Amino acid sequence: MKNCIVIGGGIIGLCSAYYLAKAGHRVTVLDKSDLSDGCSYGNAGMIVPSHFIPLAQPGMIGKGIRWMFNSKSPFYVQPRLSADLLQWGMTFYQHANAKHVEASKQALLDLSLMSKDLYKDLAAARPDIFYQEKGLLMLYQSEKVGEEEIEVGEMAKTLGVDVDFLDQQGVQQLEAGVQLNALGGVHFKSDAHLYPNALMSFLKQEVEKIGVEIIRNTFVESIEKTNGKITGLKTANQTYTADEFVLCAGSWSPLLAKQLGIKIQLLPGKGYSFNISDQENNLPTIPSILCEGKVAVSPFKNSVRFGGTMEITQVKNTGINLNRVEGIVNTVNSFYPEINLETPDSKEVWSGFRPCTPTGMPIISRNNKYSNLTICTGHGMMGISLGPASGKLVEEIISEQKTTVDINRFTE
Numbered sequence: 001m002k003n004c005i006v007i008g009g010g011i012i013g014l015c016s017a018y019y020l021a022k023a024g025h026r027v028t029v030l031d032k033s034d035l036s037d038g039c040s041y042g043n044a045g046m047i048v049p050s051h052f053i054p055l056a057q058p059g060m061i062g063k064g065i066r067w068m069f070n071s072k073s074p075f076y077v078q079p080r081l082s083a084d085l086l087q088w089g090m091t092f093y094q095h096a097n098a099k100h101v102e103a104s105k106q107a108l109l110d111l112s113l114m115s116k117d118l119y120k121d122l123a124a125a126r127p128d129i130f131y132q133e134k135g136l137l138m139l140y141q142s143e144k145v146g147e148e149e150i151e152v153g154e155m156a157k158t159l160g161v162d163v164d165f166l167d168q169q170g171v172q173q174l175e176a177g178v179q180l181n182a183l184g185g186v187h188f189k190s191d192a193h194l195y196p197n198a199l200m201s202f203l204k205q206e207v208e209k210i211g212v213e214i215i216r217n218t219f220v221e222s223i224e225k226t227n228g229k230i231t232g233l234k235t236a237n238q239t240y241t242a243d244e245f246v247l248c249a250g251s252w253s254p255l256l257a258k259q260l261g262i263k264i265q266l267l268p269g270k271g272y273s274f275n276i277s278d279q280e281n282n283l284p285t286i287p288s289i290l291c292e293g294k295v296a297v298s299p300f301k302n303s304v305r306f307g308g309t310m311e312i313t314q315v316k317n318t319g320i321n322l323n324r325v326e327g328i329v330n331t332v333n334s335f336y337p338e339i340n341l342e343t344p345d346s347k348e349v350w351s352g353f354r355p356c357t358p359t360g361m362p363i364i365s366r367n368n369k370y371s372n373l374t375i376c377t378g379h380g381m382m383g384i385s386l387g388p389a390s391g392k393l394v395e396e397i398i399s400e401q402k403t404t405v406d407i408n409r410f411t412e
């Protein structure tokens with residue numbers, strides 16, 4: 001049994017705490033917030049073995065440049081003179097190729113499938129997290145985008161993923177209650193989704209029930225170290241000591257790592273979401289991505305959440321850019337002509353910072369400079385999807401066990 005401190009109580013920190021405590025370790029979670037909101041709450045809640053292709057992939061550079069000049073586009077890099085941004089962009093550029101996809105896809109798929117299995121256990125214990133296995137429908141309107149999606153679907157099939165290719169009629173039949181304006185869709189039948197807000201409530205309750213201490217509103221200011229070991233975490237009121245430290249601070253992780261002389265290449269990718277309730281319209285029932293606008297559609301119990309856009313920015317940039325929200329609205333109205341959304345008021349819009357590495361791969365590793373530090377962050381667009389597997393791997397690393405899946409691709 002080891003004393004462990006987890007920095008950050010988002011999905012990754014809580015999953016790490018959960019599996020560490022279940023394995024018999026003594027765990028404390030420190031978080032600067034009151035754990036009522038953040039990136040792990042207002043997201044789309046999709047669990048996506050279909051997403052085995054990292055964000056850094058062929059074609060992304062060209063698309064990114066085109067999107068940069070459109071204020072309503074799904075992807076944007078806030079221009080600024082910064083060495084971190086320049087380095088992030090260079091690394092992204094070096095990895096946006098077929099070789100990187102080839103080398104990463106199996107590792108990502110294995111991690112996703114491990115997570116999905118763990119979700120099944122969690123969902124059996126708590127049906128109110130609204131876990132459902134309806135798959136994920138990649139809807140497209142143009143032949144060109146359709147070709148790209150079908151290519152991914154074909155690749156998925158070779159990896160054993162269950163995929164259906166649907167034409168216009170096929171997608172409309174599947175989503176019979178709402179009028180669809182799509183040329184076709186690729187249905188990844190092994191994907192799932194859940195209600196992330198309920199998942200986070202469940203995890204907070206569950207970890208406390210099994211003995212984890214969550215210390216809220218406690219900002220880790222600095223990290224003390226000596227002889228290749230971390231010795232304590234300094235907060236405003238006290239210094240916390242432990243045998244093991246886990247860094248799961250999402251988009252803020254590089255700031256803490258920097259104090260240790262560790263370079264984590266990670267930038268916040270801001271995204272937005274908002275919900276509408278089913279009293280207003282006939283709404284979609286199958287989780288979907290509206291491919292041309294990269295908008296995620298997640299049907300929950302009494303509402304549907306629309307989410308999207310990726311603004312590579314800084315954590316201090318917390319404002320809501322209604323132009324980008326309007327981009328989401330326009331995409332929804334174009335795919336579901338009957339819904340007829342209006343751009344919501346900014347106070348109705350949620351935003352969160354995805355912790356994005358330039359390779360599109362998460363970091364789940366024992367640090368080689370500090371023997372009692374494990375880093376688990378950088379899950380980008382897939383923190384919910386990969387959360388349980390990441391937390392379980394953190395536990396296996398700290399318990400000095402063979403990891404369930406190979407983690408060699410998940411290093412800083």
Ligand SMILES: Cc1cc2nc3c(=O)[nH]c(=O)nc-3n(C[C@H](O)[C@H](O)[C@H](O)COP(=O)(O)OP(=O)(O)OC[C@H]3O[C@@H](n4cnc5c(N)ncnc54)[C@H](O)[C@@H]3O)c2cc1C
Nearest residue numbers: 008010012032040043044045046220250271382383384385
């Ligand atoms: C619009 C949108 C849609 C998304 N949809 C999906 C989806 O469908 N499926 C999916 O898998 N993922 C999705 N994501 C991504 C997912 O939400 C993130 O990957 C995930 O929430 C990241 O979790 P995290 O625990 O790493 O970080 P966070 O949730 O940001 O948690 C980090 C925690 O660390 C704390 N912290 C930071 N610094 C300190 C410090 N110095 N001291 C103490 N505490 C600190 C913070 O307060 C925070 O609570 C989406 C994201 C967005 C924005």
